[in-house]
Amino acid sequence: MLEAQLDAIKSEVKDKIGAEDAAYIRRIILIQRICEWSGRILLMLGFLQPLLWVAGVLSLAAAKILDNMEIGHNVMHGQYDWMNDSHINSKRYEWDIACDGASWNRVHNYEHHTYTNIIGKDRDFGYGLLRLSNDFRWRVKNLWQFATYILLSVMFQWGVSYHEMAAERVFFGKKKKNRKNQVTHSELKKHFFSKGARQLVKDYVLFPLLAGPLFLWVLSGNLIANLLRNLWTSTIIFCGHFTGDVETFKAEDCKNETRGQWYYRQALGSSNIKGGNLFHILTGHLSFQVEHHLFPDIPARRYREMAPKVQAVFKQHGMHYNTGSFWKQYTSVLKRIVRYSFP
Amino acid sequence: MQQVKPAWRDGYYRAQVEAVRNLSSDMLEVILTPEKAWPSHIAGQHIALTIEVNGRLTTRVFTVVCGASFHRETKNIRLITKVNNEGALTPALSSITPNTWVNISAPKGNFTLPNTDKPVLMVAGGSRITPFIAMLEDAIENNLIHRAPVHLLYFAKPNEHVLQSELLALQKRANNFTFAVLTRQKDGDVKDYLSHFADAHWLVCGPNAMYEQVHEVAKLVRAPLDSEHFASLPTVNIESLSEKETFSLVHNGQHLSVNNQKSLLSQLQEAKQPVTYGCGMGICHQCQCVKKRGVVRDTRTGELSDSAEQLIQLCVSQAVTDLEIQL
Ligand code: FES
Secondary structure, three states: OOOHHHHHHHHHHHHHOHHHHHHHHHHHHHHHHHHHHHHHHHHHHOOOHHHHHHHHHHHHHHHHHHHHHHHHHHHOOOOOOOHHOOOOOOOHHHHHHHHOHHHHHHHHHHHHHOOOOOOOOOOOOOHHOOOOOOOOOOOOOHHHHHHHHHHHHOOOHHHHHHHHHHHHHHHHOOOOOOOOOOHHHHHHHHHHHHHHHHHHHHHHHHHHHHHHHHHHHHHHHHHHHHHHHHHHHHHHHHHHOOOEEEEEEHHHOOOOOHHHHHHHHHHHOOOOOOOOOHHHHHHOOOOHHHHHHHOOOOHHHHHHHHHHHHHHHHHHHHHOOOOOOHHHHHHHHHHHHHHOOOO | OOOOOOOOOOOOOEEEEEEEEEEEOOEEEEEEEEEOOOOOOOOOEEEEEEEEEOOEEEEEEEEEEEOOOHHHHHOOEEEEEEEOOOOOOOHHHHOOOOEEEEEOOOOOOOOOOOOOOEEEEEEEOOOOOOHHHHHHHHHHOOHHHHHOOOEEEEEOOOOOOHHHHHHHHHHOOOOOOOEEOOOOOOOOOOHHHHHHHHHOOOEOOOHHHHHHHHHHHHHHHHHEEEEOOOOOOOOOOHHHHHOOEEEEEEEEEEEEEEEEOHHHHHHHHOOOOOOOOOOOOOOOOOOEEEEEEEEEEEOOOOOEEEOOEEEEHHHEEEEEEOOEOOO
């Protein structure tokens, strides 16, 4: 029943996908490029007028956020693969963050989206750093996990990048069925360092050097832009997954689950944030986290029209549709982090 | 980049649409101006044309229906196609406006006029007359046709012969070139005619069945044979999908036979082929690969794919025709 209803919502939207969506993503990519280049140029004009530098930082941060969220995340989910355009394609797209695209694809696209919130299988839950539910034993380090959280947010791109490696080590020796290592550890390391190094060189050596005497202006501008992007993405992602009433699941519950049950788990494992047009775009439409988890490969801008229908279906089944304002969701995340700091 | 150069795409050439004309109720002529970098073709070769249809890049193969000298002089090339109203590309092609940019591939194929002193016999079936028009045009233009006579047997269903006026015009320009317009219903099989041309070099372009007949006779009389035959796409009928059928799957140069009951992913795994995958349920796109040719069915929705090059997810695809994929 639930399965059929959600499938119907999906196929209805699927029929509409076409030229409009292709034009949309191309437009966003164009805007992203404009933001990026004007940001980089403005940073160098900072010596004329510091405000120009500030504008440059903001513009570059906006470019990085768009690249990460509305373009990178969504394209890599295969949302635009139907376009047959090799530049806008889940296998080819490489984003402007430290994490190697293919690694993200394996951990996030496969593990997190298949095994959403199944403790032990979805390694995104708490990122192995935070204790966010009673499913994990309390350890002393959880006492200061709020500080850990802040650090994770600041360094978020590196956290994402390190994710697969960290996880592989955690699960080392405990090879589960169905988890086949597609990449050797040495390859993982190689990708981690080469992609990471490229990012560091680009933002903190190459562009500052290009600016010549303005080296420090550009360097600090890039640093702040990256920081803003990290904080923003981390916050949005935490709000989508770790609000107060998000539920977790046990591996046993999910053996041989049907598609309907998978939908059910996706639905209760994520939460939405209300907001305006620009807000949705900047979150890459992850403000519609529920819809995203139900339909990860539908172009994200379509989640807006799907949301009311999904909500109606949930209501009919008496399921909780987790949504709220940004501040409400964010406070509830912070509460959750603090709450599980203690045994 | 595409803002400055519309339709700029890595690995493709660009071409601008010069004109689109209806030759008849269902035949369409498209004149394109390829960019300078495009390596010119040899008459008889084909190109892959890519246009955006409702946001999706769609590719089909077309013969270039003009000689290389025509391209040299006018900077244009000509394509001719039947409009298939159910098709994905040709209806969109008929509504394309002049000056639009499209993508084309480099010219491909080695179905060209042989360098021989023997007489030449051309056998064309249906709308596959197009490469011969190009070859004849160039041969006449370059005075090559004086060496030996060229005869063309042109088969099609009654009243479906196309470009006859062009054939007549070509015949006027070269008295060494003759052609016969035939229909199987009235004039019988292609086989009946071949015996007269045992000493010629044969060229065949048409449906598979016709090719096989010609090929058989060619072997008997030892006539040299060049051919271009597209195994025409089988028409897929939904009812037959439930019956178990086996198809051939070509991937990375290897052959495998697959059935239409299980997903391609599971069959590739059973055959111990190196495939990457994740969820096995169509979410993660890990198992994605490029389908070069053939039709697959989406096991989630039952939808049939396009027959041209496309990205597919192996875990939710079943074979509906013979396939070629790139892992
Ligand atoms: S294995 Fe995940 S989409 Fe095919």
